[in-house]
Amino acid sequence: MKELRYEQIQETIYTETLDNGLEVFLLSKPEMAKTYGVFTTNYGSIDQTFTPLGGDEHVKVPEGIAHFLEHKMFEKEDRDVFQDFTKKGASANAFTSFTKTAYLFTATSQVDDNVKTLLDFVQDPYFSKESVDKEKGIIGQEIRMYDDQPDWQAFFGTIQSMYHEHPVKVDIAGTIDSINQITKDDLYSCYETFYHPSNMILFVAGNFDVQAMMDLIRSNQQAKEFPPIPEIDRSYPEEPAHVAVREDSIEMPVTRAKSLVGLKEKVTHLSGKELLQSELLSSMILDYYFSKSGAFYEELYERDLIDDSFHFETELDRQFGFTILGGDTRQPDELARRVKEMLHQLKEEKIGKEDFERMKRKKIGQFVRSLNSMEFIANQFSHYHVLGVDLFEVLPEIEKLTVADAEQFLEHWVKDDQISVFQVLPQKEQVS
Amino acid sequence: MELSNEKVYQKQGYRLHILPSKKYKTINVVAKFKAPIKRQSITERALLPQVLQKATNQHPNIRSLQSAFEDLYGMALSSDGTKKGESHVISFRMEVVNEAFLKDNAPILDQALQLFNEVLFSPKAENGAFDEKIVEREKQTLEQKIRSIKDDKMNYANMRLIDHMCEGEPYSLHVHGYLDDLATITPQTLHTYYQKFIEQDLLDVYVIGDFDEAEIEQSVDEYFTRPTSDNEDVPAQSTSSPVESVNEVTEREELNQGKLHIGFRTFTHFGDEDYYALQIFNGLFGGFPSSKLFENVREKHSLAYYAASRFESHKGLLLVFSGIDPNDYEQAKTIILEQLQAMKEGRFTEEEVAETREQVINQLLETMDSAQGLIEILYHKILSHGDMTLDDLMKGIKNVTHDQVVKVADKIELDTIYFLTSNEQGGEEA
Structure with missing residues (x-):
């Protein structure tokens, strides 16, 4: 077991890679009542085409299958796993993202039993035709719920306008049609390919004895057999650098239009450090110009082009990356036009040294604040680890950034053919 | 284990609650203003916090105020009204990084408290009026918020359920206010209301984090100065009269998923002897994935992705929510009401009661691990005028019996069945 000490934030991480390849990270927080455990596989909605374990050619599985599999892991032949946690005073949940599927619990007692339950249920799949069919009704309603959420439709619509081929454009839950094609054999095939311990991370944070916890996890894993597997062969389509559609829109029953601008990132398979630096710089730069203290925000606000719903976010991964800015507006076209201009203008703007120091202070503050949440630490640490980034090195990385780094980043960031606009427009009056 | 080290001090015009804790890397300060819910002030109370957070006399526009926050390592400030x-409660929440985690140990806490004080007690105003431009702009924003409640179908259905269920009761008033009233608000009238608010609301200030208690008390004392102590308090609980007849309402909108939201009266409030039993009741009925609603509506019949219940313990309401196919209305309604009947008849085991006690305790302990969560739990005491400690709460829950859950279930009465469905299909014909 290795000990990693981070002085400035006063945290220690204990880590070990087990014989079967599982990477374990423990963070002791004795002052907390609860323990949070999250068991993550490096497998998400974009992993649609791959060579199944034991197979010799690529297969393409139905959209939404990683999320469907996440739902089905909780059901066993004789019981529902939620009950196993319930009996031990814990609560459990799971989520699926573009690149990850994560199973988690929180508990304030019987932590050892709950960690075992977490490991055991994720490593013991049971799928039957009946239970797969039953789940289609439940997930169908989950999809319907999202169909009625204009903000979600705007977000995914923007991603779809940016991407030609890449499966990041597919809604994580899939569609009613695609989930109806899912079979129990598909689920087993995905499970066997992606749920091997060597493709997974376990992070436990909270109130427990570190040595005893590591022993428990090690012996739990040693009692199970996982034959070694070859490296997973995943395939992603060629994705052009430019956006798929420059402008697109849908109509929904909303009182005010939503107008979002998407900026597609060039994917250059960055190293962990480079990826982190890009992520930090893009969020700090957007914040500087487009948060409430920013010059661009002020102009958009003064011209009544935006309201409190205005927001921006960046998502960067090895496979894809994008930034989305926008919100509700009276003038969807004018907002989009001006935001696009502003993005182009960034290259010419000069950031003063003092302002840059303030940007760094704000970012440091945000980061330290987020460390109050064990869920944030565990989830983000796992996410970054796969990308080759150490979450607890973020603080020194921010401190190191200079104005020159920002200028260099801006030099290559915004290209016209990498920008798209997506709008959700109010329905036209219907004649009844 | 000690659940909290809350110390309460009566200050000039407010109560100060100091909560030393080593759990956090930040200091949180929450100011809670409480007044009775009234139609004549609810719109002003929705607008006011937004205006206050935009500019102060020392930082006279959004950019300069926001830049001041950023200088303090991104001090966070937010507000909400509930x-x-x-009671109507406006909470202002401020969070700032604990200096111990900064490289230069920059002394930012005092400056943050000073800024927080400016926002609350020294907003930008002249000659008895707020800044006209800011007020106009925030009025527009609020107007849009009121108009767009419908865009979020789940929230909209919640609001409509309460509209129908609590018609004529203060609780049915909308937290975002009303368009008619909004139109009449001016920078002068809003400022007049602000002065009343500052003088008359009951104010509680919570400070939580890793600090020196004496120092923090002194700092808050220095920066929090309130002109008055003449505060108006609100009766602790509402009284509900027995339900005369069940109200069944169907409304139609353009949507894919129907929202079936059902309201019940519990006749049980925070601080009552059977409050603990209500907690366990809710856990068994619809509070957890192991509950009857989740098991039957979702797992057994695949009718919904979510089917859950929660209770409002100061008003005495129990609310059920589920999102279903418009055509499944009758079936889902029947199954939900059957689950309540099963609870009333005691169709759950001793073992399930014991497990639910553990789950509720787990949930409370988890909530108390978060600074905001702990403050919310402690504030129940203020709302209920009670003296229940966190230890009482835990002990009360640990002692709930099967019999007590049946008794509390038996008091619950169905009031309103509300269904928001699509224009084309589902639900009762009007």
Whole structure:
């Protein structure tokens, strides 16, 4: 077991890679009542085409299958796993993202039993035709719920306008049609390919004895057999650098239009450090110009082009990356036009040294604040680890950034053919 | 284990609650202003916090105020307004990084408290009026918020359920206010209301984090100065009269998923002897994935992705939510009501009661691990005028019996069945 000490934030991480390849990270927080455990596989909605374990050619599985599999892991032949946690005073949940599927619990007692339950249920799949069919009704309603959420439709619509081929454009839950094609054999095939311990991370944070916890996890894993597997062969389509559609829109029953601008990132398979630096710089730069203290925000606000719903976010991964800015507006076209201009203008703007120091202070503050949440630490640490980034090195990385780094980043960031606009427009009056 | 080291001090015009804790890397300060819910002030109370957060006399526009926050390592400030029983509570929440985690140990806490004080007690105003431009702009924003409640179908259905169920009761008033009233608000009238608010609301200030208690008390004392102590308090609980007849309402909108939201009266409030039993009741009925609603509506019949219940313990309401196919209305309604009947008849085991006690305790302990969560739990005491400690709460829950859950279930009465469905299909014909 290795000990990693981070002085400035006063945290220690204990880590070990087990014989079967599982990477374990423990963070002791004795002052907390609860323990949070999250068991993550490096497998998400974009992993649609791959060579199944034991197979010799690529297969393409139905959209939404990683999320469907996440739902089905909780059901066993004789019981529902939620009950196993319930009996031990814990609560459990799971989520699926573009690149990850994560199973988690929180508990304030019987932590050892709950960690075992977490490991055991994720490593013991049971799928039957009946239970797969039953789940289609439940997930169908989950999809319907999202169909009625204009903000979600705007977000995914923007991603779809940016991407030609890449499966990041597919809604994580899939569609009613695609989930109806899912079979129990598909689920087993995905499970066997992606749920091997060597493709997974376990992070436990909270109130427990570190040595005893590591022993428990090690012996739990040693009692199970996982034959070694070859490296997973995943395939992603060629994705052009430019956006798929420059402008697109849908109509929904909303009182005010939503107008979002998407900026597609060039994917250059960055190293962990480079990826982190890009992520930090893009969020700090957007914040500087487009948060409430920013010059661009002020102009958009003064011209009544935006309201409190205005927001921006960046998502960067090895496979894809994008930034989305926008919100509700009276003038969807004018907002989009001006935001696009502003993005182009960034290259010419000069950031003063003092302002840059303030940007760094704000970012440091945000980061330290987020460390109050064990869920944030565990989830983000796992996410970054796969990308080759150490979450607890973020603080020194921010401190190191200079104005020159920002200028260099801006030099290559915004290209016209990498920008798209997506709008959700109010329905036209219907004649009844 | 000690659940909290809350110390309460009566200060000039407010109560100060100091909560030393080593759990956090930040200091959180929450100021809670409480007044009765009234139609004549609810719109002003929705607008006011937004205006206050935009500019102060020292930082006279959004950019300069926001830049001041950023200088303090991104001090965070937010506000919200909620209904609790017969009370309306405006909370201002401030969070700032604990200096111990900064490289230069920059002394930012005092400056943050000073800024927070400016926002609350020294907003930008002249000659008895707020800044006209800011007020106009925030009025527009609020107007849009009111108009767009419908865009979020789940929230909209919640609001409509309460509209129908609590018609004529203060609790049915909308937290975002009303368009008619909004139109009449001016920078002068809003400022007049602000002065009343500052003088008359009951104010509680919570400070939580890793600090020296004496120092923090002194700092808050220095920066929090309130002109008055003449505060108006609100009766602790509402009284509900027995339900005369069940109200069944179907409304139609353009949507894919129907929202079936059902309201019940519990006749049980925070601080009552059977409050603990209500907690366990809710856990068994619809509070957890192991509950009857989740098991039957979702797992057994695949009718919904979510089917859950929660209770409002100051008003005495139990609310059920589920999102279903418009055509499944009758079936889902029947199954939900059957689950309540099963609870009333005691169709759950001793073992399930024991497990639910553990789950509720787990949930409370988890909530107390978060600074905001702990403050919310402690504030129930203020709302209920009670003296229940966190230890009482835990002990009360640990002692709930099967019999007590049946008794509390038996008091619950169905009031309103509300269904928001699509224009084309589902639900009762009007």
